[in-house]
Amino acid sequence: MSGESLRIGFIPLTDAAALMIAADKGFAAKQGLSLDLVREVSWSNVRDKLNIGLFDAAHLLAPVAVASSLGIGHVKMPLLVPFVLAANGNAITVSPALHGALTLAAGGGDLADPKMSSQALARVIAERRKRGADPLTFGMTFPFSCHNYLLRFWMAAGGVDPDEDVRLVVLPPPYMVDSLSSRQVDGFCVGAPWNSVAVELGIGHILHFGNDIFARAPEKVLAVRAAWSANRDDVLKRLVAALDQAADFINNPDNLDELVALLAAPNRVAVAPEIIERTFKGRLRIAPGGPFRTDPNYILIGRDGAARPEPAHAAWLYAQMVRWRQAPLSPDFLAAAKACFRPDIYDRSLGASAGLSVARSDKIQAFTGQPFDANDIAGHVAALQAELKNR
Amino acid sequence: MDPALNIVIVDENPVRAAILADGLREAGYTRVARIEETTSLLTRIYSLDPDVILIDLENPSRDVLAQMFQVSRVVKRPIAMFVDQSDAAAIEAAVDAGVSAYIVDGLKKERIKGILDLCISRFNAFARLTNELERAQNALSERKVIDRAKGILMKVKNVSEADAYAMLRKTAMNENKKIAEVAQSVVTAAELLK
Numbered sequence: 001m002s003g004e005s006l007r008i009g010f011i012p013l014t015d016a017a018a019l020m021i022a023a024d025k026g027f028a029a030k031q032g033l034s035l036d037l038v039r040e041v042s043w044s045n046v047r048d049k050l051n052i053g054l055f056d057a058a059h060l061l062a063p064v065a066v067a068s069s070l071g072i073g074h075v076k077m078p079l080l081v082p083f084v085l086a087a088n089g090n091a092i093t094v095s096p097a098l099h100g101a102l103t104l105a106a107g108g109g110d111l112a113d114p115k116m117s118s119q120a121l122a123r124v125i126a127e128r129r130k131r132g133a134d135p136l137t138f139g140m141t142f143p144f145s146c147h148n149y150l151l152r153f154w155m156a157a158g159g160v161d162p163d164e165d166v167r168l169v170v171l172p173p174p175y176m177v178d179s180l181s182s183r184q185v186d187g188f189c190v191g192a193p194w195n196s197v198a199v200e201l202g203i204g205h206i207l208h209f210g211n212d213i214f215a216r217a218p219e220k221v222l223a224v225r226a227a228w229s230a231n232r233d234d235v236l237k238r239l240v241a242a243l244d245q246a247a248d249f250i251n252n253p254d255n256l257d258e259l260v261a262l263l264a265a266p267n268r269v270a271v272a273p274e275i276i277e278r279t280f281k282g283r284l285r286i287a288p289g290g291p292f293r294t295d296p297n298y299i300l301i302g303r304d305g306a307a308r309p310e311p312a313h314a315a316w317l318y319a320q321m322v323r324w325r326q327a328p329l330s331p332d333f334l335a336a337a338k339a340c341f342r343p344d345i346y347d348r349s350l351g352a353s354a355g356l357s358v359a360r361s362d363k364i365q366a367f368t369g370q371p372f373d374a375n376d377i378a379g380h381v382a383a384l385q386a387e388l389k390n391r
Numbered sequence: 392m393d394p395a396l397n398i399v400i401v402d403e404n405p406v407r408a409a410i411l412a413d414g415l416r417e418a419g420y421t422r423v424a425r426i427e428e429t430t431s432l433l434t435r436i437y438s439l440d441p442d443v444i445l446i447d448l449e450n451p452s453r454d455v456l457a458q459m460f461q462v463s464r465v466v467k468r469p470i471a472m473f474v475d476q477s478d479a480a481a482i483e484a485a486v487d488a489g490v491s492a493y494i495v496d497g498l499k500k501e502r503i504k505g506i507l508d509l510c511i512s513r514f515n516a517f518a519r520l521t522n523e524l525e526r527a528q529n530a531l532s533e534r535k536v537i538d539r540a541k542g543i544l545m546k547v548k549n550v551s552e553a554d555a556y557a558m559l560r561k562t563a564m565n566e567n568k569k570i571a572e573v574a575q576s577v578v579t580a581a582e583l584l585k
Contacts, residue, residue, distance in 0.1 A: 044452040044456070143460070172451035172454055
């Protein structure tokens, strides 16, 4: 087994944990790989440096991997995903003022129910329009991100048109909290730890965990250039094996303290250990000075088959792009999107047993609407958009 | 060269932005504006309506610009990033220097080439300047540590300044270390023994 050095770009977020642990706990070294993890400040940088070959692999927003492969929003660069680094992990946070308005609009209904909260949002927006107030503004991290699609899906379910009734703006995650406190935005959808930071500062209420909207959505992936992978099957298999072992380490509760300490390091996520710990426990304080909410599915790293790249998931991400007019609907695009997620590499690396949970893991399970069918994206989009128009 | 081109620089570093803006003006581009604040970046960009946007790669707001590529009612004009496969060398040079450029769709590549080349050389010049400054600061702090170590040795060993320095240099040579490293150990030890 020859030693191979890989340069891998990442954004300092808890969902890059499998990469960090594979590098820092020797799982990569055991596979004869040496990982050089490079911290980046923007998804655009990660994508561009992967594109031009400065990185061999990257921690990437799952929709960016699909968009790059299709050549939408940017230069076309076919990418492959042999491993999903994390599913879920996001939350929707709103300002205390908007939370108050939603509570009032819900009229005693349970805001924890996304159907109720999205309808309350529609009422708040109608009321604001009547009195000539500015549209509500929501922050998300990137046009091709589950954060964008989560917010849009949730809003549309309540009859809110995300392109007409609100302003959606891209904000780098470190600026989210500032923007909420300075009232530049009324709410945002972002990953850990930023929702918890807003709650601790007393300027935000976590309205929903991402998995309230989509029970399981591919969030971050490990991506490589398709051309690069051509004669590196063995390297990819070893990388997947190292990430799988890192995920096992992460999911063992006995390792929590060590995991949190490793991730809190300045060259990794570099935030307070107790905030990182909340993410892995799925236990988040949801209101300033208020109660904690625990959900084991808040973030999934390699558990329950979450790491296996399902072509149906890539198709679902593509369907979101079609729904929100980021991409045209075409059979070629659908095929290219599906080809981006490679369960075959994953299975070859980890053996057939890894595929056991497939039936369970290829479901997105949104809180409303029909189950997603990758063979009928037109029907999926039409049904959801009809629902939006009928409100 | 087209002096009518409207250029916007997004950079939080005022010195580098100034170096860049000066270079562009010297080259005849008179319409150069700088945006430093990160809030409402897109609103500022839309109001300036630039033909070319230059942004520092270390600026997290690069992702904000990604929104300009989206078809939406707020977009005035489509903007494309100056990255396409045929220009691999130019892109690598730009990324190495730490600069990224976005241009209004339809602007000819030849017209932007000069601007990008100029930016790359200015960014590199700025990086060199920063490195030199860092080296100078390091040298200064090394000298301070050596001075303190000399003072300690002179007091404890009751030797002259020249002898104290000779002791540091000899130890450094024997241990194959830098004089500043040995001086630092002397200072640390003296602090521990205080």
